Amino acid sequence: MTDSNAAPCRHVRSITLIRHGRTAFNAVGRLQGQSDIPLDDVGLWQVGQSGLALRRLYVDPADDARRQVVVSSDLERSMQTAHAFADPLELEVHADVRVRERDFGEWEGLTLHDIHDRWPDDFFSWIGFRGGELRHGAESKLAVGERGVEVVRDWATRFGGDTDLFVFSHGAWISQTLQVLIGLNQARPDFSSLMSMRNAHWCRLRPMDRPDGSVQWRLAAFNHGPAAAETDGWDEPKLP
Numbered sequence: 001m002t003d004s005n006a007a008p009c010r011h012v013r014s015i016t017l018i019r020h021g022r023t024a025f026n027a028v029g030r031l032q033g034q035s036d037i038p039l040d041d042v043g044l045w046q047v048g049q050s051g052l053a054l055r056r057l058y059v060d061p062a063d064d065a066r067r068q069v070v071v072s073s074d075l076e077r078s079m080q081t082a083h084a085f086a087d088p089l090e091l092e093v094h095a096d097v098r099v100r101e102r103d104f105g106e107w108e109g110l111t112l113h114d115i116h117d118r119w120p121d122d123f124f125s126w127i128g129f130r131g132g133e134l135r136h137g138a139e140s141k142l143a144v145g146e147r148g149v150e151v152v153r154d155w156a157t158r159f160g161g162d163t164d165l166f167v168f169s170h171g172a173w174i175s176q177t178l179q180v181l182i183g184l185n186q187a188r189p190d191f192s193s194l195m196s197m198r199n200a201h202w203c204r205l206r207p208m209d210r211p212d213g214s215v216q217w218r219l220a221a222f223n224h225g226p227a228a229a230e231t232d233g234w235d236e237p238k239l240p
Helices: 024-028 040-057 074-087 113-118 118-127 133-137 143-157 169-182
Strands: 013-021 066-072 091-094 162-170 200-210 215-224
Touching: 013 040, 013 074, 013 118, 013 143, 040 074, 066 074, 066 143, 074 162, 091 200, 113 118, 118 200, 143 162, 143 169, 162 169, 169 200
Parallel strands: 013 162, 066 091, 066 162
Antiparallel strands: 013 200, 200 215
16 A cells, blocks of 8 residues: 655656776776776777667657756766767766766776786685775775765656656676665675676666655666677777
C-alpha cells in the first residue's frame, strides 16, 4: 500500500552514464586517473559514433516535452565525449569536478608492466581486489563510489520526469558509482561485481518510486555501444 503522506518523488526519467573515448594512454595500457589526457584520433572517431547512437536511441526531436541535461567530468577526454553528443543538439555541457576519474596516486602515467615490475606484490594485490594500490596514494573505491552517487543524485533531483540525464565520465568512476548506487558493493565490498565498460560505451538506469517517497535506481543496460563497436575495427578503425 502506498503511503498517501509520502512526498512525491522529483527525479529525472532516466540516467545514462557514458565512458569517454580512447586516448593514447588507453591504447598502451597506461593508467590515467585524474591526469588530463585528450582523446586520440581513434577516440574522436569512437565518440562521434557513440554520440550519434545515443541521439538516435534516446532523443526524439519530435517530442518537445522531453529535455536532455548533460553533465561531464571536467577532464578533457570526457568533455570531448560529451560535446560529441551535446553539440548537435545545441545542449550545454555542465562540467562537474565530482565526476572526475578515480585518483590513482603515484601510479598515474605508468603502464601495467611498469607497476608489475616495480611493485609486484602491490600489483597482484590490486588486480586481486585486495587494495594494493592504496599504498601508493590511490583513492579508495568506496570514496569514488560515494562521491559519484552524491553527484548523480544531486543532478537527478534538480529536474523532473520530463528530463533524461546524461553523465559523461570514466571507467573506474562509472563502475564504482554504479556499484554503490544499486547496492552491489554491499554484497561484494571489494567492488569486484562489475568490469569496466569499453571506451565510448554506456549504461542506463531507470527509476522505481518507493512507497516511502524515495527512489530506487535500477540497471536497464550495461556496456552498450553503437553497432560499430561490434566489429573488429572499433579499437583500430581504418580512418581516412
